[in-house]
Amino acid sequence: QAANTGITSLQKLLDSAKSIANQALQTTVGYSTKSNVSTTIAGATSTDLRGTTTYSSATALSNVLFSGAAGGVTAATSTTTLGASAVATYTGTAINAATTAASLLNGTAAVSDANAGVVAGDTFTVNGKTITFASGDAPSTAPTGFTKVAASAGVTTGNVYTDASGNSLVYLGSTTKASVGDVLTAIDVASGVQSNVAGTLTLNAGQTASTVNGSGALLLESSTGADLSVSGKADILKALGLTTATGTGSATVTAARVTASGSLGSFVQDGSTLNVNGKTITFQNGGTPAAAQVASGSGVSGNVVTDGSGNSTVYLNKGTIADVLKAIDLATGVQTA
Incomplete structure (x- = not known):
């Protein structure tokens, strides 16, 4: 009888364990389903879920740089220039038939000199740089912050001093008088066409120096990096054949570059x-x-x-x-x- 009682108790314990196990299997444990999301991965396989989709930065690729080629739809390349492919030229009218760069700025020789009437304190502004005319001969010691441009026959007299920013002092002189070429030198340094390299006037790569043509007229050249703008007293610019305006007020002459296939369709501006x-x-x-x-x-x-x-x-x-x-x-x- 005792043995039967023990077997019955074990059977009840076994039935209870089965009931608990069945309840556990039918109960969701830890989480419940809230939503289902599915997606298709292009090129994915059962062994590689990464697929073949590639990604890039939409911000970096959102704008296209175009060259200056006709039509405006040609993409720029790594060799496309930020400035112009060629310089711009402003051609004045003849000062005198025999005028050259060596002709005197304030001289009165009828066949050659400019007789410009420049006085100490007069200024030109070239692309935001200032050319100031000063009295007297060129000093033996350069003014603070300035370096003398050495004389070069038929180009400049040695009366021009420039600073690191492209501003110039032009001494009108009494022994060695300022020439038309001195003005051209100062304009070219201000415009970025030429540089004063340790006292030597140096033409920058790819540029054309401003000159006097065979008819006695000034040819002012822009750099490829910026348009040219020259402002000064109208009477002086008129004497140099650069304007028809007269008077003591300011006049401005400009030479604007043009875009081309080798340049950007819109130039990068100086100072940006x-x-x-x-x-x-x-x-x-x-x-x-x-x-x-x-x-x-x-x-x-x-x-x-x-x-x-x-x-x-x-x-x-x-x-x-x-x-x-x-x-x-x-x-x-x-x-x-």
């Missing part, structure tokens, strides 16, 4: 900036300086001068899209110079 990761890329009209001309710690790569900290200047006379990309990489640390 681009900020990248807190670094500044500045676009500057003018020729790219040689490595020996930049500050200690800076470097030159292509048409880019970088300060070693990620900030750069891209020179517009010869700068290209490739130079912009290089400057961006220097700012982000992708490249070093």
Whole structure:
């Protein structure tokens, strides 16, 4: 009897365990279904769910740079220039039939000199730079911040001094008098066509120097990096054959560049900036300086001068899209110079 009682108890325990197990199997544990989401992955297989879809930055690709080719639908390339492919020219009227760059600015020789009537304190403004005419002969010691442009026969007399920003002093002189060529020299330095490299007037790459043509008229040239704008007293500009306006008021003459297939459809402007990761890329009209001309710690790569900290200047006379990309990489640390 005791044995039967024990077996019956074990059977009851077994039945109870089965009941608990069945309840556990029928109960959702830990979560309940809220929604179902499905998607198709292009190119996915049972062994590789990654598929064949590729991704790119919509922001970086949202705008297209076009060249200046006819029609306006040709994409720019890495070699497309930021400035013009060619310079612009402003042609004046003849000062005198025999006028040359060596002719005197204030001289009175009827067949050659300009007789411009320039006095000390008169100024020209060229692309935002200032040319100031000063009295007396060129000093033996250059004014603070200025460097003398050495005399060059038939080009400039040695009466021109320039600063690092392209501003000039032109001494009217008494022993050696200022020439028409001195004015052209100062204009070219201000416009980025030429540079004063340690005292030597140097034509920047790809540029055309302003001159006097065979008829005695001035040919003013822009740089490829910026349009040319010359403002000054109307009477002086008229004496130089650059305007028909008269009087002591200001007159302005300009030479505007044109786009072409080798340039951007819209030029990058002198003085514009681009900020990248807190670094500044500045676009500057003018020729790219040689490595020996930049500050200690800076470097030159292509048409880019970088300060070693990620900030750069891209020179517009010869700068290209490739130079912009290089400057961006220097700012982000992708490249070093």
